[in-house]
Each structure stands twice: as C-alpha cells, then as structure tokens.
Amino acid sequence: MTPRPRRRGAMRSQQRLLFWAFLVPGLVYLVGIRLAPAAITLFLGFTDWNLVRNPVPRFVGLQNYLNIVEDGPFLAAMGRSVLFSLLATTIELVLGFAIALFMSREMRGRTPLRAVLLMPMVITPAVVGLIWYVLFHNAIGPLNWALxxxxxPAVDWLGDPVLAFLAVLMTDIWHWTPFMFLLSLSALQTVPGELYEAAEVDGASPWQSFRLITLPMVREALIVACILRGIEAFEIFAEPFVMTGGGPGRATETVSLHIYKSAFTFFDMGFAGAQIAVCVILVGALYSVYLRHVRYD
Structure with a gap:
C-alpha cells in the first residue's frame, strides 16, 4: 500500500505540472509578442539605424527625440490624429447615446434591431476600409452613381484633402458608433426606473428627467467610453492606409501611418522607435485618466 505522504507529493507534482502547462503559453505570448518587441522598440529609439545606410544600430542617445521636435510632418500627423480623435469621439458619443436612448424604450423587434446595429463593430478595420474605399471610389463607387x-457631377471623395479626411472620419463613425451605443445602452439600463416614476409624480418634464436623472447617472460611464474610444481613434491606422494611403498629400496621414512610413518606407527604424515611444507616453497619460475613473467608480 502506497504511503499517504508519497501520494500527496505525487498529486502536488501533477498540480505543478498542470499549472505550468497552462501558464507557459501565456508567458510565451506575453514575452514574445508584447514585452520583447516593446523593449526592442524602446532601445531602437536611442539608436541611429537606417536599414539602407547603417546595417548595425548606432547609439545616439536622445538625438532622435530632439529631432522629433523639429520634425514638421510628425507634429502635423500628431495634430491631425488629435483632431480626428476629438471629432470621431464626439460624434460617435452623440450618435451612440441618441440611438441608445431610442433603443432603451419598449418596442417590437428591439432585440434583432440591436444585433443589426452592432454588426459594423465586429468587422475588422481593414475590411471596413476596403468597403468604404469602394463606396467612395470616384469611378465605380455607389455614392457617385447615386449622385x-x-x-x-461625380465627386472625387478621396482625391480632395478635406473630403478625404471627412471620408475617413465618416468611415470611423460608421464602424465605432455601435461601440458607443453599446456602452451607453449598458449605462442606461443601470438607472433605476423608480427614479423616473418619482420624477413623473413630482411633475418633472421629460427634459428635466433627462437632465437631472439620466445624465448624472450615466456620466461616469460615458467619460470612460470617451477615453477608450479616444485612444483607439488616435491610433487609427488600417482605414486611412487602405482608403487613401495617407493622401492626398498628407491630408489623412495619421500618426500611426506616419510612423509606419518612417519604418517601412524610409527604413529609419531608430527614428520610428522614438516616435512610437512619444505616442505611447501620450496614450499612457490618457489611459491613466481612464484607470483613475475606473478605480474611483
């Protein structure tokens, strides 16, 4: 008969083996896909490494970061991304919240209609960009056909700087308004119905109920939704890459697309690494605001 301590030891060994069997794949992904590329990118930011001129990275300290201050295209792309993020987040919030208010009412066919409204959100960004590229195409696009x-006359949607920026903005609004709708609807469903009943008894108008009950109850959730969507909109890459390639000129060149061109068009890996580090710091600062709201809520 096997002694009990030996049996317990064998069970503990099996548990440890099972523990590492589940843990190792996650560690490999975290280190190999997340941490290692991030560390390499951070290191490259302090080097002069152009794949055409310099076969080996050469340490230059903070020179790349000093060059960023004088890099007009990067600063312009940064401002363009900030403007895009503000416009997209604001419009998506207004539309998503308005749709959520409408869909929160009792109505026939509400469930399938909600599923239809959420469909754009599950499409990958590259496919969304391709769909809207075809829609805005000046020769074969359905929009110009309808006009x-x-x-x-046909409109060169993607050839005019202002229209191209608006086209990418419209694409992002179509893609991510369902996200704001979903978060807004979730927040609205947490508001107790008794509050509206009490307000109605007290003679409050619908606008007063909305202003004094609905908005205060969902405000924090909407702030978190805006922060998350603002970060994603700032990092937009696939849609302008597929639709315009950053053009015409640099009208739709976001900061992510600018960094991509620095690394894989001009092969300036060191400068691209420094640009990524600057963007990560800015996004991290905004993300810290999100964490503060989540922590205090």
Whole structure:
C-alpha cells in the first residue's frame, strides 16, 4: 500500500505540472509578442539605424527625440490624429447615446434591431476600409452613381484633402458608433426606473428627467467610453492606409501611418522607435485618466 505522504507529493507534482502547462503559453505570448518587441522598440529609439545606410544600430542617445521636435510632418500627423480623435469621439458619443436612448424604450423587434446595429463593430478595420474605399471610389463607387441619378457631377471623395479626411472620419463613425451605443445602452439600463416614476409624480418634464436623472447617472460611464474610444481613434491606422494611403498629400496621414512610413518606407527604424515611444507616453497619460475613473467608480 502506497504511503499517504508519497501520494500527496505525487498529486502536488501533477498540480505543478498542470499549472505550468497552462501558464507557459501565456508567458510565451506575453514575452514574445508584447514585452520583447516593446523593449526592442524602446532601445531602437536611442539608436541611429537606417536599414539602407547603417546595417548595425548606432547609439545616439536622445538625438532622435530632439529631432522629433523639429520634425514638421510628425507634429502635423500628431495634430491631425488629435483632431480626428476629438471629432470621431464626439460624434460617435452623440450618435451612440441618441440611438441608445431610442433603443432603451419598449418596442417590437428591439432585440434583432440591436444585433443589426452592432454588426459594423465586429468587422475588422481593414475590411471596413476596403468597403468604404469602394463606396467612395470616384469611378465605380455607389455614392457617385447615386449622385449621377440626381444629375450631380461625380465627386472625387478621396482625391480632395478635406473630403478625404471627412471620408475617413465618416468611415470611423460608421464602424465605432455601435461601440458607443453599446456602452451607453449598458449605462442606461443601470438607472433605476423608480427614479423616473418619482420624477413623473413630482411633475418633472421629460427634459428635466433627462437632465437631472439620466445624465448624472450615466456620466461616469460615458467619460470612460470617451477615453477608450479616444485612444483607439488616435491610433487609427488600417482605414486611412487602405482608403487613401495617407493622401492626398498628407491630408489623412495619421500618426500611426506616419510612423509606419518612417519604418517601412524610409527604413529609419531608430527614428520610428522614438516616435512610437512619444505616442505611447501620450496614450499612457490618457489611459491613466481612464484607470483613475475606473478605480474611483
């Protein structure tokens, strides 16, 4: 008969083996896919490594970061991304919250309609960019075809700097308004119905109920939604890459697309690494605001 301590030891060994069997794949992903590339990128930011000129990285200290201050295209791309993020987040919040208010009412077919409204959110960004590239195409696009039926000349949506920026903005709004709708609807469903009943008894108008009950109850959730969506909008890459390639000129060149071109068009890996580090710091500062709201809520 096997002694009990030996049996317990064997069970503990099996538990440890099972523990590491589940842990190792996650560690490999975390180190190999997340931490290692991040560390290499941070290191490259302190080097002069152009794949065409310098086969080996050369340490230059903070020179790349000093060059960023004088890099007009990068600063312009940064400002463009900030503007895009503010516009996209604001419009998506207003539309998403308005749709959530409408869909929170009792109505026939509400469940399938919600599923339809959420469909754009599950499509990958590259596919979304391709869909809207076809829609905005000046020769074969359905939008210009519809305009031709009204006797309106074709519009070069992706060839005009202002229209191209608006086209990418419209694409992002279509893609991510469902995200704001989903978060807004979730927040609205947490508001107790008794509050509205009490307000109605007290003679409050619908606008007063909205202003004094709905908005205060969902405000924190909407702030968190705006922070999350703002970060994602600032990092937008796939849609402008597929639709315009950053053009015409640099009209739709976001900071992510600018960094991509620095690394894989001009092969300036060191300068691209420094740009990534600056963007990570800015996004991290915004993300810290999000964590503060989550912690205090």
């Amino acid at each position: 031709s039926l009204l006797g309106i």
